[in-house]
Amino acid sequence: MAKGGGLTLDPDSTSFFITNKPTVLNSYTEPNHTSRFKNDIMDISTDPIRNSGDEDVPSPASANWKPVIVNEMDFFPTDRNCSKENHRVNVKKESAQDVVIRSLGLNTGLNLTTNTSSEKSNEDDRTNNTSNKKSFNELIALQAELDRMSVENERLKVLLNQVKDNYNSLQIHFATLMQHQQTRKAKTGIVDEVINGDKSNGGLTRQFMDLHRVEKDEPSHTSSEGGLRDCSRSPMKDKVELEYKKQKICTSSSEIIQLDLDKSDSRNGTTTTGREDSPDQAIPGSALNKAPRFTTSRDADHQHSETLSMIRKARVSVRARSDGTTINDGCQWRKYGQKMAKGNPCPRAYYRCTMGASCPVRKQVQRCAEDRSILITTYEGNHNHPLPPAAMATASYTSAAASMLLSGSMPSTDALMNSNILARTALSSSPSFATLSASAPFPTVTLDLTQPHNASQFQRAVQGQFNMFSSSLPHFMSAPQVFGQALQNQSKYVGLHSSQGIELPPFASSNQIHTPSLSDAIGSATAAITADPNFTAALVAAITSIIGNVHSNHSGNSTQPTTRNNNDNN
DNA sequence: CGGGTTTGACCAGCGC
């Protein structure tokens, strides 16, 4: 490009390159022309323009001819097709841009003239200044354009986030409406005792029922008055929709706490019925049994049974990559059936927990039709027996489902708040990580642990909530122990225990194992999470289990031993 | 022999 060296301007990087050799300038730019000095500056002797006898350009042989030595520039090397006039030297002309720049008082600060000849310095400076000012204008324009694009980019980002939020909200709402339609057709004679029961506790729930009715489109709902609800409405749907309304309306923690407290009134627990498969025992250790009692026992019984039955049907589905027939969740299962499910060539296996005499917990295992390496495990119910620490994660799935799907049904304490926050944090941080489905037949929360992105995001969510939890964790379940147990579980998967220098029995109690520091645990958990999705599943459930424990401990109204409480003794 | 798995049958819910 530059034959004799000099100064060039890289149009891409907008930086100047100074070469050693001065260049004899034999070209110039028309005042209003957008082209720049050409890089293919020729030697005067070989310049066809000069040889053309153009009278505007003095010949070297003439007395007036003075070679103009300036730095070679290449502002726009692609502009190689400009007319011959562009190559002429007319340093006495001043471009309009120069005038503008000078009138604006702009000082490029660029004095890149390498020519030391005093008699040519003025012309050199003028030529350099002209080109530099033009380039400076270009820089300013580019910078302005860059700034404008940045602003536009930010605006689009905000717009995208808004669209995503709206999409998620609509998705939840759509699922709710679908559930509503199905339940409305299915149920015809349900007497609304929930509403009646809420009359005794300030009517805050009523407000949401009314709000719900106001927002409903169906005339059958808008026409109802005086606390009577459409008989076709199922409590399940109401719970789901209430949660949806809550997420839309509540923007502060205090609001959420208040609402949760209100809901706890309508659902406080009673003693168990003793039926082995009763919902009460299906949710052992659930905070449902420990809520403050504000309503009559009849209402409480009814609402309690409804809610428990509802939660009994809530499911947690975990998608994780596994080569085995099932994921190692620490529980003992007995397969009692296998069916070919519609739409999936892989059979669905049915398992029942055998760790308890009449444990109601069951799970379904089926491989993903699209990706056979993904194992979809769906848990249902809660254990009614003590569980080893390694199985604590599994024991918590249904509680997590209740928290995420029916958080409005949970009696509220600050711990419950944490539970909701955790669920919402996971959901909000990565909508693709956990998805809620209120569609028939059962409300299901799906944890997708097949993507490392989701796992890491949830890990961050858990880590973010960790400090909040650690301050309220029960004394018998310190935060490091949580991760310790999780790490213990993980160690069985990937052999991390060897790195810890300890050997862990399969169901070793927490106080027998090495308790890592918080930072170590988090760090190890982070590494483990990214290494094994199964561990992420365990960690998810472990955290939610602790949340449940915290709540149970805070409520202090336990009427029966629970699975988690029993585990807490470890 | 006990515990777990397999597999065909049975039942209930739902849609047409």
Place this chain on the structure above:
DNA sequence: GCGCTGGTCAAACCCG
């Protein structure tokens, strides 16, 4: 009412 589908049961079978 009928067929489809999901879920469960239980006898037969397998395995350590």
